[in-house]
Amino acid sequence: MQGIPHHLIDVSSPKRKFSVAQFQKQAYLAIDDILKQGKTPFLVGGSAFYLYSVIEGWQFPVTTRDEKLRKNLEKKTAEQLFSLLKDLSPKRAKTIEPNNKRRLIRAIEIAKQLGKVPQVIKKPKYDCLILGLKMPNEELKTLIKKRLLKRLQLGMVAEVKGLKAQGLSWKRLEGLGLEYKWIALYLQKKVGKEEMIEKLTTDIYHFAKRQMTWFKKDNTIHWLPLKKKGYLHQAKTLINRFLN
Incomplete structure (x- = not known):
């Protein structure tokens, strides 16, 4: 990935459930390892629920699985x-x-x-700078569809077929949500290809809007207009100021 080491990719089998508490634990290990090397970790993308579990240091209640x-x-x-x-x-x-x-x-x-x-207890482990990228909703939806079509061209249908061949049930694949859900429905001939693409585009867009609703509650985020000239320079300035 352009020479930049990435972490927490393919860390769990899709046959097993992977909780936010497990994600947080593995993220802490990766972040601590990067910091020991004298480098700066970037926590990028993903669900706000998982991101904030690390950023805010959520303490999870101890319960048994029933x-x-x-x-x-x-x-x-x-x-x-x-x-x-x-x-x-x-x-x-x-x-x-x-x-x-x-x-x-x-x-x-x-x-x-x-x-x-119980109310979530927050004990942050790290000082964090949070940067957010913004774009108009219509452009976001166009970008979502463009990215989806590219992922389909790169073999995502074959990936889901492979997971089914490895023993994952249709129910489990649908339970993974978004791409896995709609491709599983398509492979079962419950929806056509065009319907799959349109409904999946809509679902991803709605997911993005829900994430934005969460992020809007955080007034510490520095929002950078993606289409505005100079947003990269602004990001670099904020990062340098934070680190120094």
Whole structure:
């Protein structure tokens, strides 16, 4: 990747679930290793949920995995799960994504074991400079589709076929969300190719908008207009000032 070492790529089998707590632990190890080398780590992209677990140093509640409960909850719709969480832990229900079944199930599991979902305790390990790139919504949607088409050309359908051949169920592939979900539906002939591309583009765009809603709550982010001349110079200036 242009001579820059990248970390936390292909660190877990898609057959296994990989939690935000596991991600945080591995991110800490990678960051500490980079710092020991006298270099500066960059935490780039990804879900705000995972990014802030590292940036803010979230302390996760200690609970055991209840497979029987999870199996029963999997049968419910996101709407039913959200309603159940509102009864168990109204405060957590106000902050969770109401359509994210995986996080709803985890929140319900915690609430049932601890009586409620406790407020997140934050103990940041590092001083961080946060830079964000902004662009108009229509340009963002165009860029999303362009990137998606490129990924499809580079063999993403073949990748999903390969995962199925390795033993992943259609249900598991659909549960991975976004590209894996829609390509799995396409391979099962439940949607056509054009419908897959259009619905996937829309889903990725909606995901990006939800992430932006989260980021807008953070007034420490330095926003750089991607289409404005000089944004790279502005980024370099902010980074140099932060490091020195």
